[in-house]
Amino acid sequence: MLYGDNKLYERALESHIRHGEQWGYPTYIKRQNEYCGYWNKPTFMIQQVAQELAKPESRRAEWLMWVDADSIILNPNIPAHIFLPPREFSHINVVAARDIQGLNTGVFFVRVHPWTISMFVDGMAFPLCNPKVELGNDADQAAMARTIEKSSGGPDGYGFKRGIVYLPRSMFNAYELPGYMRDGRTDVLRNFTGFVEPHAYEGKQGDFLVHLPGLFGDREPLMSDWLDLVENRQGDWALPLEQTTYVQDTQAFWKLYGEAVATIKEALNREAVDKDMRNAVGQLRDALSEEADDSNRIVECMADLKELLHQATFVDE
DSSP: OOOSOOHHHHHHHHHHHHHHHHHTOOOOOOOOOOSOGGGHHHHHHHHHHHHHHTSOGGGOOSEEEEEOTTEEESOTTSOGGGGSOOTTOTTOOEEEEEETTEEEEEEEEEESSHHHHHHHHHHHHHHHHOTTSOOOSOHHHHHHHHHTTOOSBTTTBBOSGGGEEEOOHHHHOOBBOOGGGTTTOSSSBOOOTTOSSOOOBSSOTTOSEEEOTTOGGGHHHHHHHHHHHHHHOGGGTOOOGGGSSHHHHHHHHHHHHHHHHHHHHHHHTSSOOOHHHHHHHHHHHHHHHHOTTOHHHHHHHHHHHHHHHHHHHHHHO
16 A cells, blocks of 8 residues: 655565565555545455455455555565465464554455455444544554454354464564664664664564564665665575575464364363363463464463363363
8 A cells, every 4th residue: 555656665565566476476556545544454455355255266366465565575585375374274364463562464464255354344343333442543453453352243253353363473574673672682683784774673684574663764764774685685685485494483383373273172072161171261262362473372371271181081081
C-alpha cells in the first residue's frame, strides 16, 4: 500500500517484487487511496482474498502475505512459504509475529478462506460495536489484535483465537530497533560493511527481511543503508537457504506445535476428563494461540498436561 511519491518506499517495494519474481509470487500494491483511513489495509485484504476465492480452486492462491512499505527483503534466497504451517494444521488461518505491544500487522500471512474475510470484517466493525474503546494511532492493528482474541462468535461460533499462530518475530519480521533501544544490547547488528549509520537490527547476516516501524526521523537514513546494500552489495548479506537455519528452525517450530496439538487430542479423547485436565488443556490451547513463539512456554504447558495424563493412566492401571 503506497500513495504518492516516496522513492525510499518504492525501492523497498521493488525488493519484494524481485523476491516474488524469483519464487513465482505475484505482487499487488494498493496505490489508490480510498480515504478509509486506517481501514485501507483490511479493506484491501478483503478485496484480495475475495478475488482469489472467486477463482477456480486449481488457480487460487492458498495464502497471501502482507508487507508494509517500510520493510525490505534482505535475502531473496529465503522463500516466504517456508514460514507457513504444514497442511495438517488447516485450522491456522493467520501466521503473524508480535512485539511488546502484541500483534504486529506490518508483515503477516493470511489463508485464502472465508474465515479470513470474516476476521477482517469483524475487526473493521470493532470500533462501531465498541465506540468507547480507544484504539490509538494504529487503529486497524489494535482492532485486529482484539478480534483474534475472541473465543466466541465468528463463522463457526468459536471466535478467531484458535486460527492464529505467532512465529518468532526474528524469522520473518525482524525489526530495526529505535535509537533508545540500542545501547547496552548485544543481540543486534550494530555495524555492517558499508553502512553509513549505526544500526540495531534484531537479526543476523543472511536473515530474510528488515522492518523499520516507528523510527520516525531515523527511518530514512537507516532505510537508505539497507536499500544500498540490497541493490548494490546483496552478495555481502544474502546466503543460500541451506547456509541459514531457516529450514531447521521452521521444522522445529512446527514439530513442537504438532506435539502440543497431539497432546491436547490425547487428553480430549480420554473417557473421563476432570477439571484439572480441562484447565491444563485450556492453558496449552491459549499458549498455542497467544505465545507459540515462546517455545519454553509451550514445553511448560505441555509438560503439565502430560503429567496429568500420566497420572490418569497410572490410576487406570
